[in-house]
Amino acid sequence: MSSFKSLLLLVLLKTSSNLGFHVRAQQDDQARSPCPDHFQYVTENDQIKHGLVTIDCPEDNVIHLHIGLSVGNNVQGYNGHLELASTREQTIDDVMHRRPINYILNFPYWINTPPRVTKIVVNGKMVCSGPAISLKTVQVLTTINLQHKLTVNYSKGLRGGEEPVTPENRVDTTNPPNKVPIPAIDFQPVLPKDPRKIYQGNFFNNPSRNQFPDEAKSSGDIDWRTLGMNDESCGVSLVTNQLIAKGESVAKGQFPWLVAIFMVRNLGPEFLCGGNLISRTHVLTAAHCMKISNKVHRFEKVFLRLGSHNIQQWTQMSGSKTVGVSGIAVHPDYRPESSDGDIALVTMSEAVDFTKIIRPICLWSGRYVLDDVVGQLGTVVGWGKDELNNLITPEPKQIRLPIVSQEDCLRSHLVYTSITSKRTFCAGFRNGSGPCNGDSGGGFIMKRNDKWTIRGIVSMSVAKDRNCDFFQYFVFSDVTQFFNWIVAAVNESKNFD
Numbered sequence: 357m358s359s360f361k362s363l364l365l366l367v368l369l370k371t372s373s374n375l376g377f378h379v380r381a382q383q384d385d386q387a388r389s390p391c392p393d394h395f396q397y398v399t400e401n402d403q404i405k406h407g408l409v410t411i412d413c414p415e416d417n418v419i420h421l422h423i424g425l426s427v428g429n430n431v432q433g434y435n436g437h438l439e440l441a442s443t444r445e446q447t448i449d450d451v452m453h454r455r456p457i458n459y460i461l462n463f464p465y466w467i468n469t470p471p472r473v474t475k476i477v478v479n480g481k482m483v484c485s486g487p488a489i490s491l492k493t494v495q496v497l498t499t500i501n502l503q504h505k506l507t508v509n510y511s512k513g514l515r516g517g518e519e520p521v522t523p524e525n526r527v528d529t530t531n532p533p534n535k536v537p538i539p540a541i542d543f544q545p546v547l548p549k550d551p552r553k554i555y556q557g558n559f560f561n562n563p564s565r566n567q568f569p570d571e572a573k574s575s576g577d578i579d580w581r582t583l584g585m586n587d588e589s590c591g592v593s594l595v596t597n598q599l600i601a602k603g604e605s606v607a608k609g610q611f612p613w614l615v616a617i618f619m620v621r622n623l624g625p626e627f628l629c630g631g632n633l634i635s636r637t638h639v640l641t642a643a644h645c646m647k648i649s650n651k652v653h654r655f656e657k658v659f660l661r662l663g664s665h666n667i668q669q670w671t672q673m674s675g676s677k678t679v680g681v682s683g684i685a686v687h688p689d690y691r692p693e694s695s696d697g698d699i700a701l702v703t704m705s706e707a708v709d710f711t712k713i714i715r716p717i718c719l720w721s722g723r724y725v726l727d728d729v730v731g732q733l734g735t736v737v738g739w740g741k742d743e744l745n746n747l748i749t750p751e752p753k754q755i756r757l758p759i760v761s762q763e764d765c766l767r768s769h770l771v772y773t774s775i776t777s778k779r780t781f782c783a784g785f786r787n788g789s790g791p792c793n794g795d796s797g798g799g800f801i802m803k804r805n806d807k808w809t810i811r812g813i814v815s816m817s818v819a820k821d822r823n824c825d826f827f828q829y830f831v832f833s834d835v836t837q838f839f840n841w842i843v844a845a846v847n848e849s850k851n852f853d
Contacts, residue, residue, distance in 0.1 A: 387470045390486025395461075395473050404470050405622050407461030408441065411478050413454045419506040421459065424475035428494035429467045434620050434659045434680060436464040436471075438504040447506075459504060465624060469494060580719055583846050584635040589710050591718035591807030606752045608665045609675075609713035611737045613808075614752060615639050616661040617702070617797065619653060627667055627748055630738045630798035631660065632810055633716045636707040638846060641797035642813050642833065643690035646700040655681040660704065663713040667739055668750040675713045680705035685845040687838065695815040695831040696777035699838050700797075703849040717799060718809040724836035726781055730761045734783060734802045734811060740795030757783040757790060757800075757830065759811075765829050771818055772829070779837040781812060782829035792817065792824035800832045810835055 387404060389395045396408045411421065423438060440447055441458035450457055463471045469489055476484035491497055580586035595609040615631035617639075629645035639660060646653050661667065663676035682705040689697030708714055737754045765782035766772050776782065783800065784790050791798070791814050800812030812832030817824045835842075 390473060391476070391484035394476050394484045397470065400622065403622065404463070406463060407473070409438070409459040409461050409476065410456050411459075411476070411483065413451055413457055414479055416479055417507065418479075419457070420477075420479050421504040421506070422475070422477040423461060423473060423502045423504075424477075425463075425500040425502065426472045426474050426488035427464060427466055427498040427500060428469040428471075428489045428496070429465075429498065430496045431464045431466075431498045431500065434464055434625075434657070435500050436462050436502060437656050438462075438502050440504075440506070457506070461502070462620075464498075464500065465620070471500075474499075580721070583843065584637070585716065586718050586721065587716075590634075590716045591809055592715060593808065594712045594715075604753045604755070606665075606737060606754050609663065611752070611754075611801075611808075612663065612711075612713050612715035613717035614737055614798070615641075616664050616667045616739065617641060617645060618659050618661065620657045620659070625659075627739065628658075629796045630740075630814070631702065632797075632799040632813070633662060633708075633714070634719060634810070635716055635846075636710070637704050638849070639702040639704065640799070640810070640813060640835065640842075641700050641702060642815055643686045643698045643700045644692060644815070645797040646684050646702070647686045647690065652684050652686050655684045655702075658684070658702070660702070662708060663711065665752070666750045667748070675711055677708060677714060679708060683849050685848065687841055694775050694777065695780045695833060697779070698815040698833045699813055699835070699841070701842065701845040701849070717801060718804075718807050719839075719842075720804075720809050720811060720836045724811075726759070726762065726834065729759050729802070729811070731758055732802065733758050734800045736791050736795060736798055736800055736814060738791060738795030738798040738814065740792050740798075755789055755791065757785065759783045760829060765831075769818060769828055772831070775816055776831055779834050780815065780831050781834050782831055783812075784826075784829045786827050786829065788826045790817070790824070790826045790830050792826075 387397045389397065394410055396410075398405050398408050409421070409423065411419075413419075421438065425436065439460050439462070441460045442450065447457065449455075461473075472486060472489055473484065474486055474488050475482060488499070489497060593610055593612060595607050595612075613633040615633055617628045617631050618625040619628050620626075629641055631639040631641040631645075634640050646658075658681045660679045660681065661676060662679060665676075681702055683703040685701045685703075687697040687699050690699070691697070710716070733756045735754055735756050737752050739749050739752050760782050762776070762778075762781070765776060768786075772782070795814050798814045799810040800814065801808050802811050803809070812834055814830070815833050816831040818828040819825060
């Protein structure tokens with residue numbers, strides 16, 4: 357097995373694998389627009405990348421755009437979304453001069469037949485209509501309605517003025533029944549009252565460094581249950597491990613809090629990292645999984661698979677669930693060159709029910725001085741790089757590693773003086789085994805009082821020849837050192853319910 361973010365001479369290496377779920381269209385005539393003046397497919401390298409919608413600028417100061425889509429397969433987790441094609445300044449100028457307004461139409465996951473636009477409605481007026489995909493050619497037909505609202509506040513009778521443009525995005529589907537909301541994403545989102553439109557703005561963007569003071573040495577003053585965590589269902593696996601071979605393979609549902617995190621790319625879903633379900637609506641993962649080049653991933657492009665086992669089989673396992681994301685909070689202290697602050701909280705777009713294969717992990721309770729657990733074994737589970745050099749393994753594997761003292765870790769290699777902190781810990785046997793790329797964001801879990809409890813999050817390793825060096829210790833974010841931040845992030849996400 358292998359796991360997470362790698363370090364080579366202090367250069368961060370992040371590997372992700374495109375699983376190729378998006379299949380190229382079989383016939384060019386399947387991608388014909390019903391109204392070329394208002395909609396066109398945009399291709400790149402002979403692959404459909406997205407759609408381009410063009411509308412005439414109406415006189416109104418509020419522009420409601422409705423797009424109807426017909427998709428020839430089941431759609432779960434991500435239903436596509438609309439966004440303005442131009443910058444804020446350019447859009448204001450276009451509105452002022454009554455030039456056409458362009459939108460990017462990002463499609464949901466599709467197979468063989470490209471999604472078809474069945475209607476384009478602007479402020480209640482139909483400007484384009486076309487036929488849906490015929491049920492004679494597909495086994496499943498999904499109807500999706502995407503909405504975008506653009507508000508331009510006039511100033512002294514002038515179009516546009518100096519007032520902000522505020523867009524909103526909504527989505528409705530008739531199949532599948534589970535609706536995945538698409539929150540406001542462009543420019544300066546307004547805090548919504550509608551619980552389906554949850555603000556994505558990251559309130560951790562510019563905090564003071566002492567916003568979250570050092571934690572106490574006990575979590576007894578935190579009542580996790582009031583936050584929907586650490587109830588009687590946490591940390592309990594209802595699946596026996598008789599299928600485990602040589603301590604590496606994982607039985608289906610054995611670690612029911614294990615979450616697979618995906619990003620929607622132009623060619624389809626791409627596996628990013630692992631995550632840890634801690635409540636009905638929240639997942640803990642690594643910051644480096646959610647932020648790259650100083651930018652947090654757009655949450656509407658991220659989705660989660662819970663209760664999943666083989667991540668290369670898109671057909672959902674019985675009981676598994678695909679869920680969208682409504683918000684991402686990344687710790688303010690995270691920097692790519694270090695493991696300090698490498699933690700993120702993902703808020704799901706809907707609450708999930710706990711089942712045999714979907715259950716939360718417990719958060720640590722009681723004393724959590726690191727010296728108390730030095731020498732003890734923890735388990736890491738993930739889909740990361742394996743001994744055959746596969747970047748991603750279809751099914752998760754597990755490995756047990758001992759926690760080592762901070763002193764032993766720092767003395768073992770000079771690089772640890774730069775990439776560790778008092779909020780990290782090191783673990784490993786230094787015997788050629790351990791986590792690597794693809795295991796990032798997964799948990800370092802330990803059995804306490806007969807319940808699995810998360811102690812760390814897979815963060816970083818030393819690299820050798822652009823690969824994880826399995827003869828060095830692995831670095832984990834110490835979850836117990838971020839309890840104040842977790843509480844703040846969870847409470848903040850509830851403010852937008």
